[in-house]
């Protein structure tokens with residue numbers, strides 16, 4: 104069984120008017136069955152409102168399923184006694200760096216999680232040092248988070264989770280508010296953590312470039328998982344992705360258009376190098 | 388002007404004052420404020436000034452930062468100076484139409500201005516040299532005895548530290564919204580008080596909405612990081628008194644006794 108598993112997971116937001124009568128129901132997550140393997144780099148794609156955030160909150164026991172079950176490392180998220188263990192096992196990083204930083208000093212911010220779970224003082228300092236080094240922010244440990252760039256803030260937020268020694272980190276569009284260089288910083292830190300520390304990464308995003316190196320990709324639409332597979336398998340369905348209002352990476356798009364124009368190219372080209380190689384092969 | 392508020396901001400540097408236990412600084416600020424309202428002789432103000440100047444020098448915070456905090460309360464200072472100047476009875480020095488300025492009034496006004504200025508400077512110095520976390524830790528620890536009568540000391544301290552962290556963010560946001568509204572033709576500078584207050588409505592509404600959204604997200608982020616109150620929580624920086632803290636307490640005691648002695652000796656005289 105995987106690190107995160109869901110069975111027939113459904114979640115409904117119920118809107119009520121002032122008297123408390125039900126006005127409408129939004130099914131944000133609709134009968135989702137997932138089995139995410141430990142140690143992988145997993146990406147979840149989907150356009151705005153497709154239910155990604157709601158799904159992610161289930162993995163951290165921030166919301167309870169309307170129907171179905173979620174297990175994190177074998178623990179049922181409905182079990183209140185396990186809530187803290189679940190949150191320690193599966194840490195969560197949010198979209199807006201400003202709204203998730205609690206402390207006024209980088210090192211204190213990273214220490215906040217370990218403090219909450221009762222780690223002894225000396226050990227907290229060790230963990231803060233290790234995790235700041237792991238995200239390359241150690242030299243900023245005495246700085247105020249307000250003075251950092253967006254990418255640096257998100258790296259601090261990631262360090263804050265890493266310091267709790269989770270098996271799995273869930274990131275809900277961590278790069279949505281960053282500039283391209285900040286985005287690269289964050290994504291490469293995530294790959295580093297995944298490779299070196301063997302932390303499972305669940306990256307939620309709508310930037311296709313960020314999922315190219317993932318082990319497994321899931322695509323969500325209207326609360327359902329509509330596609331799953333390796334990045335190559337996913338991107339070979341350029342047309343379907345477009346219908347889901349997702350942009351494929353430029354290179355993949357170009358390859359797709361060339362193919363439409365009659366040039367025989369393989370499906371799901373992901374990088375410039377692959378495209379060059381395929382075109383050279385075609386010419387020669 | 389809105390950017391001038393330095394209360395609650397932290398100035399990062401290395402100094403003896405920065406390294407003092409926050410409880411000492413809390414106590415020191417209290418002692419300093421009390422000493423300000425002790426007496427009214429010129430010698431006492433001289434002693435207070437020397438003490439404040441020495442602490443500022445030791446803290447290595449540029450004076451400019453500390454003075455900046457005064458701008459935000461300038462109006463308050465002017466008002467209280469004017470009240471004291473015109474409304475104190477005594478030996479008349481100048482008579483302006485129906486208003487009279489007395490010798491006592493001048494002293495009162497000058498002292499009041501000094502008191503208010505030092506009050507602000509003293510308390511900004513505390514926040515400039517203490518991280519909000521440290522400060523609230525000190526409050527939590529000093530007021531810990533209130534837990535016995537079910538006062539949620541930890542929660543109050545946490546609320547304070549978050550509020551302090553969000554002050555600069557919200558100030559920046561207010562600035563941004565004001566500029567955005569100005570670009571749309573809003574006028575915050577002209578017109579009478581009511582008109583200017585009305586002009587603030589389109590600033591405050593988006594500010595409140597965004598503050599609530601932030602609060603909501605922050606609460607979730609804290610929960611996600613296993614925050615569940617003070618129960619079972621350890622400290623990364625537990626408060627511990629060192630030698631320099633004991634020295635600082637001694638200095639404070641000497642200072643307070645000195646001021647008190649000076650006042651008894653002066654017995655209400657000004658010079």
Ligand SMILES: Nc1ncnc2c1ncn2[C@@H]1O[C@H](COP(=O)(O)OP(=O)(O)O)[C@@H](O)[C@H]1O
Pocket residue numbers: 116117129130131149150151152153154155156157158
């Ligand atoms: N707090 C909420 N109350 C009511 N409806 C919500 C709430 N949050 C999200 N929704 C709705 O649930 C759906 C999925 O939202 P969300 O999980 O935020 O998607 P995504 O993260 O992919 O943009 C959307 O239709 C959204 O309008």
Ligand SMILES: [Mg+2]
Pocket residue numbers: 155156157275276
């Ligand atoms: Mg979302």
